[in-house]
Amino acid sequence: MSLFKARDWWSTVLGEKEEFDQGCLCVADVDNSCTGEDKIIVGSYTGYLRIFSPHPVKVGDGAQAEDLLLEIHLREPILQVEVGKFVSGIICKESLVLNSMDGMLMLFEQESYAFGRFLPGFLLPGPLTYSSRTDSFITVSSCRNVESYKYQVLAFATDADQKEDSEQQKVGSGKRLVVDWTLNIGEQALDVCVVSFGQSSSSVFVLGERNFFCLKDNGQIRFMKKLDCNPSCFLPYCSASDGAINTLIGNHNNMLHVYQDVTLKWATQLPHVPVAVKVGSLQGLKGVIVTLSDNGHLQCSYLGTDPSLFQAPKVDSREINYEELDVEMKELQKTIRDVNKSPGPLTLSEKEDFLSVFATVSSTLDSVSVMIQSRVPLQKTKLSVYIEPPLASTCDHFIFDSLEPDILKTFSLSVFLKGNYLPSELEGTAVASYSMSTGIPRVVQCKFRLPLKLICLPSPPFKIAIHKLTIDTNKPPISLSSLFPGFAEQLDDDQGNVIGFRFITGSRVTLLASKTSQRYRIQSEQFEDLWLITKELTLRLQEHFEKQGIKDFTCSFSGCIPLQEYFDLIDQHFELRLNGEKVEELLSERAIQFRAIERRLLTRFKDKNPAPLQHLDTLLDGTYKQVIALADTAEENHRSLLQSFARLKSATHLVIMLIGLWQKLNADQVAILEAAFLPLQQDSQELGWEETVDAAVAHLLKTCLSKSSKEQALNLTSQLNIPKDTNRLKKHISLLCDRLAKGGRLCLSTETAAQQTNVMPGKAPGPSPAAPSPPSAPSPPSAKWGSHDSQQNCSHVSLQLA
Numbered sequence: 001m002s003l004f005k006a007r008d009w010w011s012t013v014l015g016e017k018e019e020f021d022q023g024c025l026c027v028a029d030v031d032n033s034c035t036g037e038d039k040i041i042v043g044s045y046t047g048y049l050r051i052f053s054p055h056p057v058k059v060g061d062g063a064q065a066e067d068l069l070l071e072i073h074l075r076e077p078i079l080q081v082e083v084g085k086f087v088s089g090i091i092c093k094e095s096l097v098l099n100s101m102d103g104m105l106m107l108f109e110q111e112s113y114a115f116g117r118f119l120p121g122f123l124l125p126g127p128l129t130y131s132s133r134t135d136s137f138i139t140v141s142s143c144r145n146v147e148s149y150k151y152q153v154l155a156f157a158t159d160a161d162q163k164e165d166s167e168q169q170k171v172g173s174g175k176r177l178v179v180d181w182t183l184n185i186g187e188q189a190l191d192v193c194v195v196s197f198g199q200s201s202s203s204v205f206v207l208g209e210r211n212f213f214c215l216k217d218n219g220q221i222r223f224m225k226k227l228d229c230n231p232s233c234f235l236p237y238c239s240a241s242d243g244a245i246n247t248l249i250g251n252h253n254n255m256l257h258v259y260q261d262v263t264l265k266w267a268t269q270l271p272h273v274p275v276a277v278k279v280g281s282l283q284g285l286k287g288v289i290v291t292l293s294d295n296g297h298l299q300c301s302y303l304g305t306d307p308s309l310f311q312a313p314k315v316d317s318r319e320i321n322y323e324e325l326d327v328e329m330k331e332l333q334k335t336i337r338d339v340n341k342s343p344g345p346l347t348l349s350e351k352e353d354f355l356s357v358f359a360t361v362s363s364t365l366d367s368v369s370v371m372i373q374s375r376v377p378l379q380k381t382k383l384s385v386y387i388e389p390p391l392a393s394t395c396d397h398f399i400f401d402s403l404e405p406d407i408l409k410t411f412s413l414s415v416f417l418k419g420n421y422l423p424s425e426l427e428g429t430a431v432a433s434y435s436m437s438t439g440i441p442r443v444v445q446c447k448f449r450l451p452l453k454l455i456c457l458p459s460p461p462f463k464i465a466i467h468k469l470t471i472d473t474n475k476p477p478i479s480l481s482s483l484f485p486g487f488a489e490q491l492d493d494d495q496g497n498v499i500g501f502r503f504i505t506g507s508r509v510t511l512l513a514s515k516t517s518q519r520y521r522i523q524s525e526q527f528e529d530l531w532l533i534t535k536e537l538t539l540r541l542q543e544h545f546e547k548q549g550i551k552d553f554t555c556s557f558s559g560c561i562p563l564q565e566y567f568d569l570i571d572q573h574f575e576l577r578l579n580g581e582k583v584e585e586l587l588s589e590r591a592i593q594f595r596a597i598e599r600r601l602l603t604r605f606k607d608k609n610p611a612p613l614q615h616l617d618t619l620l621d622g623t624y625k626q627v628i629a630l631a632d633t634a635e636e637n638h639r640s641l642l643q644s645f646a647r648l649k650s651a652t653h654l655v656i657m658l659i660g661l662w663q664k665l666n667a668d669q670v671a672i673l674e675a676a677f678l679p680l681q682q683d684s685q686e687l688g689w690e691e692t693v694d695a696a697v698a699h700l701l702k703t704c705l706s707k708s709s710k711e712q713a714l715n716l717t718s719q720l721n722i723p724k725d726t727n728r729l730k731k732h733i734s735l736l737c738d739r740l741a742k743g744g745r746l747c748l749s750t751e752t753a754a755q756q757t758n759v760m761p762g763k764a765p766g767p768s769p770a771a772p773s774p775p776s777a778p779s780p781p782s783a784k785w786g787s788h789d790s791q792q793n794c795s796h797v798s799l800q801l802a
Contacts, residue, residue, distance in 0.1 A: 005269040006256060006301035009288060010054040012063030014296035019045040020275060022191060022233050023080030025292045027280035030083050031069075038280035039069065040290055042298060043078030054282055054300055086110060097137065099125045105137065105154065117154050117177055119147075127192040133202045134217050136180060140189035146206055148180040148219060181219035187211065195236045195245055203245065205236040212249065212259075225262045229253045235277045250274035250291065258303070272297045354378065355403075357432050359448035370430050371410045374403040378434050387428040389646070390419025391450070415450060421642075422505055424649035426450045426532065452501075452536055458487045459502030461510040465523035467565065469530060471537065471661070472556045475545060477513040477520065483540050484511075501533060509533045527565040528647040531654040538657075557661035561737055567730050569651045573644040573683075574690055574726050580637050581685060581722070587630040594623045645683040652677045659740065669746040676700055691720045694729040697736055705736060705744040 014020075026041040030051060040052040051070040052063065084094040087110055096108040103122025107114040123142035130137055135151045157177040187208040196202040203222060204215040209230065214222040229251035239246045239260060247259045252273050258266040272293035282288045288300050355378065358371045372383060383398040394414045403409070415428070431445040480499040481488035487499055497513040509524040511533060520537060524530050538555050545553040597620045604610045656677055660670045676696035683689050723729070740746075 004267070004303070006271075006289065006299075007059070007304060008271075009059055009285070009300045009302055010056045010063070010067075010282075011297070011299040011301075012052075012067075014042060014050065014298055015044065015046070015048060018048065018296050020292055020294055020296055021045070021079075022276045024078060025276035025278055025290065026081040026083055027278040027290050028083035036281075037284075038282055040280070040282075040298070040300075041081050041083065042292065043081045044296070045077045045079075047074045047076050047078060048072070049074055049078060049081075052298075056283075097128070097130065099128050099139070101125060105149075107154075115155065117157055119149075120177060120179075127189055129192050129194050129204075131194045131196075131202060131204065131217060133196055134180075136217075138192055138194065138204055140185075140192055140206065144185055144187060144189075146183045146185060146189070146192070146204070146213075146215065146219070148182070149177070150180050153178060153180070183215065183219045183221070185211070185213055190231060191234060193234070193236050195238060197238065203236075205234070205245075205247065207231055207234045207249070212247070214245070214261075223262055225259065227251070229255065233274050233277050235279065237279060248277050248279070248289065250277055256289070256291070266303055268303055270301075271299070354436070354442070355381070355432055355434055355444045357383070357430050357444050357446045359428070359430050359446050361448055361451060369410055369412050370398075371408055372400070372403070372432060373408045374405055376405055376437075378403045381432060381434045383430065383432045385413065385428060385430050387415060387450070388423040388425040389642070390417060390421060391415055391423050391428075391454075392418040415454065417455060417504065419643075420505060421646055422455060422503055422529070422532065422650065424531070424646050424653060426452065426454070426536075449539075452484075452532070453486055455532070456501045456503045456509075459500040459508055461498045461500035461512075462508060463510075465510065466525060467527045467530060467562070468521060468523040469534070469557070469562070469658070470559060471520045471522070471534065472558055473518045473520070473541065474552070474554050474556075475518060475550070477515070477518060478541065478544060480511060480513050483537075483544065503529065511537065526647075527562065528569065528650040528654070531650040531657075534654060534657065554664075555661055556664065557658050561655065561658055561662065563655075563730075563734060563737065566651050566655050566733075567726070569644075569648050570690070570726050570729065573641070573648045576637060576641045576644050577683075577685065577688055577690075577722065580634065580641060583630060583634045583637055584685070587627065587634060590623055590627045590630060594620070594627055597623060641683065645689065648689065649678065659737065663740050665746065672700070672746045672748065685722070687720060688722055690726060690729055691723055694723070694732060695720060697729070697732040700746065701732060701735060701739070704747045705739045707739075 020042070024043045024045075027038045028041070029036055030039045030041055037053070040054070042050045042052070049070070049072050050068065052067050053069050054067050055064065086094055086096060093110065095110075095114070098106045098108070100106065101124075103119045103125070104116050105119060106116040119139070119141075121141065121143065126140040126142065128137065128139045131148075134148070136148045137151065137154070138146065138148050140146050154177065185206060185208055187210060189206050189208055191207045193205045194202055195205060202217050204217065204219075206213040206215065210227060212225040212227055212231070212234070214224065216222050227249070231249050231251050233250045235248045237246055237248075244260050246265075249257045249259065250270070250273070251257070254270045254273055256268050256270050256274065256277070257264055258268075270291060272291070272295075274291040275294045276292045278290045280288055280290055282300060285302070288302060291299050291301070354376045355372065355374050360369050360371075362369075370383065370385070372381070374381075378400075379402055381400040381403055383400070385393055385396045387393060387396075392415070394416075396413070398411065400409070417423075426449055428448050428450060429445055430448065431443060433441065433443050435441050477497070480497060484499055487501060497515055499511050501509045501511070503509070507524065507526050507529050509522065509529050512521045512523075514520070522530050522534050522537065524533075541555070542553060545551075597616055601613070601616055601620065604613060604616070656670065656673045659665070659673065665673070676699075677693055679692045679696060680687070680689055
C-alpha cells in the first residue's frame with residue numbers, strides 16, 4: 001500500500017459492460033492541432049472507437065460532453081489502436097505489420113499488401129514490436145523465447161501460401177527464414193517495447209509474468225528486475241538523466257511503480273487495475289499519466305501530493321467550569337439510558353425493512369426454495385445460506401446485481417449430509433444484506449427447519465437402552481403415529497405409543513408415549529443422539545396443540561440433569577485437543593530434524609572430496625516416513641475433533657433444553673445459556689470450547705448468579721488459554737446448576753442481579769420446588785416443515801426474498 005495516491009486530473013467510465021486490453025489505448029496528436037496537444041484514443045472489444053480531448057474546469061472533474069470529439073461503432077472488435085502516417089503521398093512513409101493467429105506476419109505498405117511470412121515453430125501469437133535502429137521485428141514466442149527477425153530476411157524469404165510450406169522450405173527454393181537472435185526468458189511475456197537513444201543505441205524491454213527485462217539490441221541482457229507483484233502493463237521511456245531509462249509498471253494490486261533502471265523511484269495508488277498506461281501532454285500539462293482498466297475506467301492523473309491549505313482556527317482560552325461539565329455529563333448519561341430503554345420514534349424507513357426473505361422446505365424432500373422481494377430498487381444484494389456441518393448445500397451464496405420493486409425472485413438449493421456424523425441442528429438460516437440509499441447497511445434473515453428424514457429412517461423400536469430421559473407435559477399424550485407420520489409405516493395398530501428411529505450413522509433412538517400419564521420417554525444408545533429427537537418432539541407437540549387452538553401447552557423436566565454423561569463428552573473432546581497439540585509438536589520436531597539432515601547431506605554432496613554418509617541417507621528416509629505418518633495422524637485427529645465437537649454441541653443443546661424445562665426459563669434466559677455454552681461455531685487449537693465456556697460461565701457466576709456483592713468483586717474469569725484439565729469447567733457448570741436450583745435467575749442487567757435473593761450453597765443439582773415458575777414462552781418455528789413421506793436423504797431448499 002502506497003502512502004501517496006495518483007492525483008485525479010480527469011476521469012470517465014466508458015460505456016456499459018465493455019472490455020478493454022493493453023492495445024486499446026493510444027495517446028497522440030491525432031488531429032494535427034496547431035498547439036500540438038495530445039488526444040486520447042480508446043477502442044473497445046465491442047467495436048466502439050472514442051477520441052477524447054480533456055478540458056477539466058478544475059482538477060478531478062469528470063468528462064464533459066465537449067470532451068468527447070468522436071464516438072463511432074465499427075461493429076467489429078478493436079484489438080489495437082495506433083496513430084501514424086499510413087496513407088500514400090506522404091514523404092515519411094510508415095508501414096503496418098499484422099500477426100495472425102496462425103503465426104503469419106503480414107506487412108502492408110500504405111494501402112497495399114506487400115508480403116506475408118510464417119514464423120517458424122509458431123504456436124500462439126505473442127507481443128510484437130519494431131526496432132528502427134536494427135530494422136528488426138521482435139516478438140516473444142510460445143517457447144518463452146525473445147526472437148528477432150531482420151526485415152531484410154523477411155522480405156527476401158520465400159513467400160509461403162501455407163504454414164506447411166514455410167516449415168518445409170529448402171535452400172534451393174529460396175532463402176530460408178532465419179532468426180537473427182534469440183533469448184530464453186523462462187516465462188511468458190505480457191508486452192515488449194523498444195526505446196531508442198538516437199542512432200547510437202537502443203534497448204528492448206520485455207515485461208514478463210514475474211520479471212522485467214532490459215536487453216541490448218543484439219539480445220544480450222542489460223539488466224533484469226524481479227517484481228514483487230503480478231504486473232498488468234508497462235511503459236518504458238527515456239529519462240532526463242543521461243543513459244537512464246524510466247519505466248511505469250502497473251500491477252494487479254492497483255499500484256503504479258516508477259523505476260529508473262532497476263531502482264524504484266516512486267509508488268502510487270490507483271483506483272483500478274490498469275491494463276494500459278500512456279504518458280501525454282494535455283492542456284499544457286506535460287507528463288500526464290493516462291491509465292485504462294479492463295472495464296473501461298479511463299483516468300488522467302499526475303504524481304505528487306496536493307498541499308493542505310487548512311489552518312486550524314485559534315481557540316479562545318478560557319477557564320474550565322467543572323461543575324457545569326458534571327451537570328452536562330449527568331444529563332447526557334440520562335439521555336443515553338433513556339434511549340437504551342426505549343427505541344423512541346422511528347421513521348417508516350428506519351422501522352421497516354425494504355427487503356423480505358422467505359424460505360420453504362418441500363414436503364417430498366425435492367426442493368427448498370428461497371424467495372426474495374424488495375419494496376424499493378436495490379443494488380448488490382447478497383444472500384447467504386448457513387447450515388450446521390456436516391450438512392452442506394449445493395450453493396450457499398447468491399449475489400443480485402439489481403432488484404426491482406415488488407418482483408419476487410425464487411431460487412432453489414439442495415441440502416445433503418457430507419460426513420459420517422450427525423449435525424447438532426436441523427435449522428438453517430438465510431441472511432440477506434443490502435445497503436440503503438443513505439449508505440447504512442441492513443441485514444434481513446429468516447430461519448427454516450430441515451426435515452428429520454434427511455438424517456434418519458424408520459427403525460423397529462428397542463427396549464434396552466443406556467441413556468433415557470422423560471419429558472412431562474400438561475396435556476394428554478398424542479399418538480406418535482400421527483405426530484410422526486413419515487416414521488409410522490412399519491408400526492402395527494397396537495404400537496401407536498412407540499416409534500423407532502435409525503440415524504444414517506447407524507445409531508438408534510426409541511420414543512415412547514405413556515398411555516396413563518402425560519409423559520414421553522426418549523432413549524438411545526448414545527447420549528448426544530437424544531437431542532435431535534427430543535427437540536423434534538417438543539416442536540411437533542407445540543405445533544399440534546397450536547393448530548387446535550390450545551395456547552397453554554407446556555413441557556417440563558422433573559429428573560436430574562445428566563451432567564456426568566455431559567462431562568464424559570467434554571473429556572473426550574478435550575483429550576482430542578490435547579492429542580492434537582502433542583501430534584503438532586512431534587510433527588514440528590520431526591520436520592526440523594528432516595531439514596537438518598537435508599542440510600548435512602547437501603554439504604556432503606557439495607564437497608569435492610565427500611566424506612562417508614555415515615547412514616545419513618537411512619536416517620533421512622526414516623525421518624521422512626515419520627513425518628508422513630505424523631501428518632496422517634494429525635489429519636485423522638482433526639477429523640475426529642470435528643465429529644467430537646458436533647457431538648458436544650448436540651449434548652450442550654440437550655442440557656440447555658433440560659435446564660430450561662426444569663427451571664421453566666423464558667426465551668431470554670435460555671438465550672443467555674446458549675450464548676454462554678455455545679459461543680463458537682467452529683473449534684480450533686488457538687481458541688477452544690473449554691476455555692471459552694469456562695470464562696462465560698464464570699462470568700455468570702460472578703454477576704447474576706453470585707451469592708453476595710463480595711463475590712461479584714472476585715475475579716473468577718481466566719485467560720483464554722487451553723487449560724490443563726477440565727476440572728475447573730465441570731465445577732463451574734455444576735455450580736451454575738446448583739445456584740439455579742436455589743432460586744438464582746439469569747439476567748444481563750447487573751442492577752437486577754444485585755436485587756436478587758442471595759443463594760445458599762450445599763444442595764446438589766436437581767429440581768427445586770421452591771423455585772419460581774415463570775410461564776414458558778416457546779417460540780414458534782420460523783419456517784414451515786411439511787410431511788415427511790419420502791425415503792430420500794437429500795433436502796432441497798427454496799428461498800424467497802421479498
